[in-house]
Amino acid sequence: MNKNFLTCIVSSVLLVAAFLGLGQMQGCSGGDSTSTSANTGTLKVGITDSPAFPNLDSVHLTIDKVVVVPTGKEGLADNDPGLPVIATFPGGVGVDILNLHFLPQILGTTAIPAGSYSQVRLILAPNSPTLNNYVTLSATPAQKLPLTTPSAQESGLKIKGNFTVTAGALNTIVLDFNPNDAIVFAGNSGNINLKPTGVRIIQVFNSLTNAGSLSGTIRSPQFTTWSSASVTVVPRDPAGSAVTSGVVFSNFSSPSVWKTTFSAFVPPNNSAVMPSAHYRVFVRAFRDTLSTVPTFNLYSSPLLTVTGGIDTAVPPNGLIQLGP
Incomplete structure (x- = not known):
């Protein structure tokens, strides 16, 4: 993992400790x-x-x-x-x-x-x-x-x-x-x-009785390299501040694709913490760790419902395809 990348830090450390798990390897x-x-x-x-x-x-x-x-x-x-x-x-x-x-x-x-x-x-x-x-x-x-x-x-x-x-x-x-x-x-x-x-x-x-999770695989088109991506989960309906945010790093995978996986633990919908919210997942990917301008267009997921004890794959089928 490369150093000196400016990570996105969620505002509440307690929320991170309770709900976040970002995985890329x-x-x-x-x-x-x-x-x-x-x-x-x-x-x-x-x-x-x-x-x-x-x-x-x-x-x-x-x-x-x-x-x-x-x-x-x-x-x-x-x-x-x-x-x-x-x-x-x-x-x-x-x-x-x-x-x-x-x-x-x-x-x-x-x-x-x-x-x-x-x-x-x-x-x-x-x-x-x-x-x-x-x-x-x-x-x-x-x-x-x-x-x-x-x-x-x-x-x-x-x-x-x-x-x-x-x-x-x-x-x-x-x-x-x-x-x-x-x-x-x-x-x-x-x-x-x-x-x-x-x-x-x-x-x-x-257990996941007090949380649900969102997961997915981030990948670029073939032969297109990228180094890292910020992943942010934001409640909608009503809109709110990010509940989790962090950086994941890509790995080379055959055939000629750079990709990584992530999972983010968040309060389920209709819970005491998030009584009515749905979520969107945002991904900004960068060519290298010195870049400050995203290499690909911002990815924004559809509205997602999270259920306690269940992992929800970001559609379609958990695959986030980066594009120009």
Whole structure:
């Protein structure tokens, strides 16, 4: 993910924390499995950030795998079959934490055994021979300073926190990354250490009974590249301010198409929060992260009705086709 893109930040952080989940990179090996049974629930894992101190320009991590740990199994190795795998990323997937600004980026969604969990492990790519995990400073943004992450490469960055997976429901947690606490400059040694104590687990909701979702796939015409897009969900009837807004980033997909997916959790229609509103989804796509003028025409969806506990695909069939 490229840095320095001016993200759209929703006015209410509470609404974001309660309802938003923007996803553009589902992992493999469990990253897209969402079926449930009487003994399983679906877990969606996202990552976001809190404001950082001003001398940090970026915090870049490359994640190979996301694993969750059931309560009582904290001593198991990350490759133990007793630990559910949420997503694996062949070759690693890069995340610039400071680009998220309270806007969760989905790392994976999969069905896992219902029950209590106490830990999320992020297995990071090694820093050799390629520098995969690093920070840059505001004063010298072109200089990459390596993060010291030996345990995160071997057994995972162990993020502690209790959460519950309810059977037959969509369960969502967000990893809230606080750079002020997670990034530690180690004085005379010159090391910059990544500490799991600077990341906390937030369970957004146990099911979709108090929210619905809108989802879709954004794609350009063949052979037309684009880098990122702002996705905004705005209530209509009556009109109101955006309830969620954030940035998603494109990925190359055969045949010769750049595309990405998103999902946004919002209050259902006729709820206490949104008593009568319908929604429109707006998408503005940009050629590269330095662009300030959209590359494609503004996309505006038809009026959409959101029902609690149900995912609604943006028509037609969840596909948003970018055009000139």
